[in-house]
Each structure stands twice: as structure tokens, then as C-alpha cells.
Amino acid sequence: MKTSTHKKVVKQQVQPESQLATADGKILRVDGLEARTRLLDAALKLFAESGYAKTSTREIAKAANVNISAISYYFADKAGLYRAVFNDPRTNPNVDPAIFEQEDADLRTILTALICTFIDSLKQGELMESCMKLHFREMLEPTGLWVEEIDTAIKPSHLAMVKFLCRYLGISKADDDVHRLAISITGLAISLLISVDVIQAIRPALIAKPKAIDTYASRLVDYALAMCEDEKRRRHIVNIY
Structure with a gap:
């Protein structure tokens, strides 16, 4: 058969x-x-x-x-x-909270990872400029995505950064100054992203090429380090007196 x-x-x-x-x-x-x-x-x-x-x-x-x-x-x-x-990661990258959990990484390495997460998106050129305009428009004509991004991405990464800064400063609990420091460090990168038009009008060479953007990011890391070191020094002086 x-x-x-x-x-x-x-x-x-x-x-x-x-x-x-x-x-x-x-x-x-x-x-x-x-x-x-x-x-x-x-x-x-x-x-x-x-x-x-x-x-x-x-x-x-x-x-x-x-x-x-x-x-x-x-x-x-x-x-x-x-x-x-x-939410396109090319122009709107989210800071991975895991950046701040690298116990064997030094302060510069972690700050570099943080700053470059934002600054590298500048290499997308006009796409990045449109992304910033879209965010401004979303704030003026909300659809709910900006609030969602704050809750699901920005807040968790901020809290992870605050926890990391507490370890660096040698304190067990975050106070307002730690939160100020975290917001100010992130603000170094954010201020660059929203100042593209101003930079192009005043000193376009600062962000004209990928290498120039990398140099700018490196300087921002230096500024962020100085802010962290100054906060640590300030707390040490306060504790002495």
C-alpha cells in the first residue's frame, strides 16, 4: 500500500x-x-x-x-x-541606569558614559535638531509621551545617579544637594543640545565635526568632575566646622 x-x-x-x-x-x-x-x-x-x-x-x-x-x-x-x-534612540537616547552600577569604574569613566549618551546624538545633525523641536512641541502640545519618558526613563536613571553620587561622596542618604548635583551634571549635556542654534551663530566650529563634538564632550566631563570634587570638598569643610 x-x-x-x-x-x-x-x-x-x-x-x-x-x-x-x-x-x-x-x-x-x-x-x-x-x-x-x-x-x-x-x-x-x-x-x-x-x-x-x-x-x-x-x-x-x-x-x-x-x-x-x-x-x-x-x-x-x-x-x-x-x-x-x-523614542528613536538615534536622537533620543536613554541613560542606562546600569552605567552607575559599575563598581570597578572610576568617576571619569562613569561621567563620560553619561555625557556621551547625550552628546553623541549631536552627530546625527539635522535629525537631532528636529528631535529637540519635537520635544519642545510635545511640551506645548502634550500627547503624554513626555510625561511617560520622565516616569519610565529619566527618573530611574536620575535616582541611579544619585545613589552613585552618594557612594562617591561617602554618605548614606541623599539630600537636596546630591539631587542638585545630579541634575546639574546632566544639565551640562542637555544645555548643549538645546543651544545648537546659538552655538552655530557664535562658534559653529565647536560642534561642526564629530571630532569637535568628542572634544566638547570631553570638556563637559572635566566640568562635571570639578563639580563632584567641589561638592566633596564643600562637605568635608562643613564637617570640620
Whole structure:
């Protein structure tokens, strides 16, 4: 008796056809990663310029030169795309609390990791500028993502940093001055990100090239070290008297 073997054919999910038009009108296919990145970049610029409510998915797809169906495929909907844009690690990196748990790392190493988490995003150029505009717009026209970022990312990393500074200062419990120090150190990097327009008008060479940005980051680490050392010295003097 013969038995017949039935082969199962597994139908793979096909990504939506993403296309872009060349100058001569020809249509070219783009791969999934490229299409997703094009959507993120186009959406960032449009959301930053017009806000979430006034930006349509059709505008975004047109600006990205991809089919509008790609938005639902990669991000589910407009809200999903906005969330992905807002949290894009290329322009909005989160400080990993684990940075401050490296017991064998010295103060400079940890401060460098902290500062560079923010400053390296400057190397994204116009994308970073659009990201800052998007954050300002989110504060003025809130969708809830800024509050969510504070609760889920900024606050945990701040508390981890405060705990680390307590170890450095040799104290068991954080007071207001430790929190001030932590916020001030982070502020060194944040102030640079929000001062891009001013720097470009006054001294553009300071952030014109990746090497210049690395030098700026190194100087900020020096300033942060001085702040930590001064706080330690101040506490020592207070304890003496």
C-alpha cells in the first residue's frame, strides 16, 4: 500500500512593497529597514514642524517616498509611528541606569558614559535638531509621551545617579544637594543640545565635526568632575566646622 506524502507549504509574510521614484520616473524597491528608517526620518521632520495632530500619514508616506501601507505594517498606526519617532534612540537616547552600577569604574569613566549618551546624538545633525523641536512641541502640545519618558526613563536613571553620587561622596542618604548635583551634571549635556542654534551663530566650529563634538564632550566631563570634587570638598569643610 502506497502512502502519499503531503508537503506543507508555509506562506511567509510579505512586507508591503516600499517604493521610491527616481528623477526619470522609474520606480525602485527599497528594503524593509530602509523603508522604516525613511518613515522615521520623514515623520520626525513633519511632526517637529507641524505637530502630531496636524500631520497626516499620507504626508509622511509621501515625504518618505514609500507606500502608505508601510506605516501600518511597521508601526500599526499614526500613534505608533509617533511613539517610535519620539523614542528613536538615534536622537533620543536613554541613560542606562546600569552605567552607575559599575563598581570597578572610576568617576571619569562613569561621567563620560553619561555625557556621551547625550552628546553623541549631536552627530546625527539635522535629525537631532528636529528631535529637540519635537520635544519642545510635545511640551506645548502634550500627547503624554513626555510625561511617560520622565516616569519610565529619566527618573530611574536620575535616582541611579544619585545613589552613585552618594557612594562617591561617602554618605548614606541623599539630600537636596546630591539631587542638585545630579541634575546639574546632566544639565551640562542637555544645555548643549538645546543651544545648537546659538552655538552655530557664535562658534559653529565647536560642534561642526564629530571630532569637535568628542572634544566638547570631553570638556563637559572635566566640568562635571570639578563639580563632584567641589561638592566633596564643600562637605568635608562643613564637617570640620
